[in-house]
Structure formats: C-alpha cells, structure tokens
Amino acid sequence: MDWRVAYFLGLLTAFLTIFVLSWKDRWPGFLRSSPVKTDVMARVVEYRLSMGPHIVALGGGTGLSTLLKGLKSFTRNITAVVTVTDEGGSSGRLRQEWGVLPPGDVRNCIVALAENDNALRNILDFRFDRGDLSGHSLGNLILLAVTEISGDFRLAVEEMNHLLAIRGRVLPVTTEAVSLVAEIEEGQLLRGELEISSCRCGQKVKRIWLEPSDPQPLPDVIRAIDEGDLIVLGPGSLFTSVLPNLLLPKIAQKIQESPLPRVYVANLMSQPGETDGMNVVEHVEWIEKILGIAPNFIVVNNGSIPAPFLEAYLKEGAIPLYLDDSQREILLEKNCQIIESNYVKVYEGSVVRHDSQALSETLMRICRDMKEV
Template identity: 40%
Template sequence: MRAVALGGGHGLHATLTALRRITADVTAVVTVADDGGSSGRLRRELGLLPPGDLRQALAALASADDGGTLWAEVFQHRFGGSGALTGHAVGNLLLAGLFEVLGDPVAALDEAARLLGASGRVLPMSTEPLEIEGEVSGLSNDGELRTIRGQVAVASTPGRVERIELRSSRRPEGAPTACPQAVAAVLGADVVFLGPGSWFTSVLPHLLVPELHDALVRTEATKVVILNLVPQPGETPGFSPERHLDVLCQHAPALRVDAVIADRSSVPTPARLRDAAAELGARALLADVADPNVVGLHDPDALADCVREALGRRWNATGRDGEQQEGTWR
C-alpha cells in the first residue's frame, strides 16, 4: 500500500508511527512554514527550509534495524547550555548542512533518510520556505479582522483565527510552488492522510499550495482525515471536532474525503461530527485512539488498527490475482 501523509510536527509524527505498522511504502509531505525556535533561527540565518518538521518526520520513519533508532535519538537531541548551539536539534543542523552541500532539499532529505534507515520517504511540500498569513478576529474592539504573519504568531494569537493564506518568502507576490515529487506521490498514492496536527499551521497549509491542492482533489487515492484529540490553545480554542472539518471545507471546497477518524472520548456530539463528515463525502469512524498514558497523544497501535478499519480492508501478502506480492490491499 502506497501511503502519503501530509502535515507537520508531532501530529505528522503520530500518523507516520502508526503507518509504519501497516506498510513500508510511506511518504511524508511536510509543511515548510515554521519560523520559530531552532528552525526559525536557521531559516533566518541561512535562508534555508526550516528543518524541524522534516526532522520529526525522518525520526518517525527511522528503522529499528542497523542502529536506526540510535540515529533517530541523536537526530532529536537538543543541545543545552547557554551558547550559540543552545536549543538547536542535532538533526536540524545536519539537515541544514545537507541542504547547503547538496543544493537540493529533496536529495538532502533522501540522504538523511538513508542515514537513518528510514522506512519511507520525507518530502517538503515546497522546496522554498513559505510564510503563513492569518486573518484573526477579536484582537480589537472594532470587530475588524487583523492580518498577522508567521507560523508562531498565528499559532499563539490571543484572537480567533478565521482563515489563513500562504505566501512564498522569496516571491511575496507569487503563489507557492509545490515540490514536484510531493505532487507525484499524492497522485500515485493508494491512501492519503491529512492530520492530526496544528490545524491552521500544519494541516491546512498543504491545501493552499495550488499544485498540491489540485493533486489532492484529483487523486484516486482513498482520503482520510485524522482529527486532533484536543483543541490547540492559540489556534483552535473552543473548536469542536466538526468545526475542524468546517474550516477544512472552507479552505478547500472541492476536496472530497472518504473517512474521518476521531477519538471517541474527544467527540461530545457524534451525530454532529457524522453530519460534518458527510458534507465532505466521508463517513466518521469513532474509536479509542488516544494514548491512555499521555494526554493529547495518539496511541500508534490503536491508530493503526483504526486506519485498517477505515480502509475497510485487511492487510494481506497476496495480490488480487492470487500471486504472492510484497504487500497488497485486497
């Protein structure tokens, strides 16, 4: 099964960790609009793609064979102290070096994946850094919408994010350009996943890159949305599960979805979620997918089981023609 997961940060990490339990053919398409922390510093100082979300995806796909888990741990390690390296993740610095030496972010990510023994591939949604602009209400008493810029500003605003747009930081007047390999992966996928993750800064941006949006609309893949376990302070405070789907529809009215996965305990009104999912052409699947030991995180085994149920098929090593194949859905 050729699976493509779109997102960023911890949400994408959760999806990838679950997908590794189902198939080895996983492609992560990662947002590149981060402007905070270590990623923001490297982006401003070197003019490169922010590496943090890309690093997280690579670590999620790291193989347990040949020491891959050790490299994943090193990749995720952040320097302490009080010097110039404080707060930088080792993987961020390594990716920045590969970006500069190879001059091609896709080749750099493929090389990093080889180093980690990654089970799958990590691609940026664009090969140039992007900037998020948000229209926010509630920042003033006049009721007017205010435009704020930057991923950190949008994620931490005290107002209510109503809508976002995406711009190229190198070509402010031009539309963002998609990574061609990412577009090809979506068009060639058997199943595509959106979410979970920061809704306005990790999930929706993929729908605002024109070529990627068109690929998501056109692909014949099964499309699955995985909802967050809890609203995110700053971005989605007070959002119900169905409100997440409403915002998705507002940003991509032409997008049709086949299934929506949500944690049972995170959905106070299941009927409303089912109605919102139906508006996208999807059926809602409620299951216990939260990690019982860590608040706000998905359990990868439970999520993998729910994905199998959402697809309505069981994994089998026998192809449709009855011959043995390397992993085929039937």
C-alpha cells in the same frame, strides 16, 4: 559561525554518519543467537512491508510523526509530506540565520520512520544547552550541514532518507521559502506560525494563505499522490500543520481531482491559542474550504482521556474533541464516513497523543475495504 563551532559540528556529523553506517551491521550481532534465522525473518518482514499500501500523509509537527511511527509497522510505501512554514525554536533560528528551510518537522518524521527510532532519537534530538549552539538539536544541524554540502534542501532530505534507511520517504511540500498569513474578523493580519498559533482567535480567522501565493510543490509530492492508495490529513495543528500543505494551489487541485480516498484524522483535543472553541466539524469545514471538497473519512477519538492528564490539559485550555449527534448529522450530510474509536495513548508517562498503532490499523482497514469495493 565561529570556526571552532564549525569544526565541532563537523566532528559530530562525521561521528553520526559512521555510527549509523556501522550500527546497522554490528549491533544486531550482540543480540541475535541465530544470524541466518534472523536474516530470513528480516527478509520476510521486509517483503511484507514492501507489499503494503502506498500512503501519502500530509502534515507537520508531532501529529504527523506520531502517525508515522505506527504506519511503518504495516507498510514501507509511505510518503510523508511536511510543511515548511515552521518559524519557532531551532528551526526558526536556522531559517533566519542561514536561509535554510525549517528542518525540525522533517527531522521528526525521518526519526519516526527509522527502524530503531528510539536509538536515533537520542542522537538526532540531542539539544545543545550552551554556547553558540544553545537550543539547536543535532539533527537540525546535520540537515543544515548536508544542505550546505549539496546546495539543496530537497537533496539533503533525500540523502538523510537514504542514509538512515527509513521505511518510506520524507519530503518537504515545497523548497520555496513561504510564510503563513491569516486574516481575522477585525481585519487584522497575523503573519507567521507563531502569531497564528498564539492569537487565541481560531474561530475568528476569515482567510489564510501563503506568501508568495503560488509556490511550486515538489514534483515527487505530485507523483506520490498519483501513485498512492490513500491520502491522510492530520493529525496536527489545523492552521499551522495541516492547512499549509493544502494552501499550495497545485496540491489542493491534485487532491481534489484524485480518486484516492481522503482521510482526515481529527485531533484528540483543541489546541490552546490556535483552535480555541472549535469543534471537529469546524476543522473539517476549513479543509473543505481550502480543498473545495470534504474528506471521505473522518477519524475521531471517542476514548476517555485519563483524569489526571485531562485535568492538566484543561488547565492549559485544551478541550477534548468528541462528536455529538448534531456534528455527526452535519458530517453525514457532507457524505463523510465517520469512524470513531479509542485512539488515546499516554506517552512517556505524561503526554497524551494518538495511539499510533490503533490509528494505523484503522487506516489499513480503510485501504482494504476500498480495494474490496
């Protein structure tokens, strides 16, 4: 990297660090009329959140970060376990050029768990549009810089967790460099997330695995499952966000043996190029195939997607994922408890995602009901 680029990056990193450390103490002063009252309320909220259930959420991409935005309103005992197989965009370039694990999904989850995620997003998601840094987001470059300083991606993520005082913690599922490989019916091998997510052959996938085949998970991930109250899988891309975490043998074994309830949050729609033609049951069957056991709960949307947005998604090949009677019967035979509700929400006036608040309320209700059993 050119020294001028490195110097510029250093200045930006220093600015962000100073901004975050000072913002927490200074910015509220402009807004609050009664510092003592606000401080008491903050302590009450913090105490309530500290008493919340311990949630372990495994995934990646926008699905996991959307879930985390809602969960942080109910508990700060959240462990977000993020896949490290991303190879596209800024993350892919940094992985190739610097040998660092892909930081994009980790960055998104850290921002989602921050108290003021909107303010942080504007900074960490800032994307350069020219020069050697074109296409890179500031948050990815900061994670790269902290990784270079600490010499360890895990330590860099932990440092960002503490620096930004997030409600919970974000962990990569492993610090080993792994690649995703899938085999389709014709015997063809698809290597990497990009090939798998764009092959338009989801129903033809026979096998999926990681190379190397037995990467070691972070001990903290195993510990989080041991100490948790609920394991959440999804929402997110089936083959490239949800399953990669489960493909680590020790993670799959730990979840299989754990007494914790396992919840799978089904996507609102199929993903063009990756899960074309696949229904909710087929998603669940893949999870069962990898884990050796089906989820205890299946959370599925039954709300309508607004017509203008639905039309746009249909043109891209995305189909809403609803349950019919035959699917319900199959899931019940697998001893899955089905929870259906309206989880549709339009963000930023154009993007349809899960309603993170409604989804989190459902997960909290599961935790509460399980404690009462």
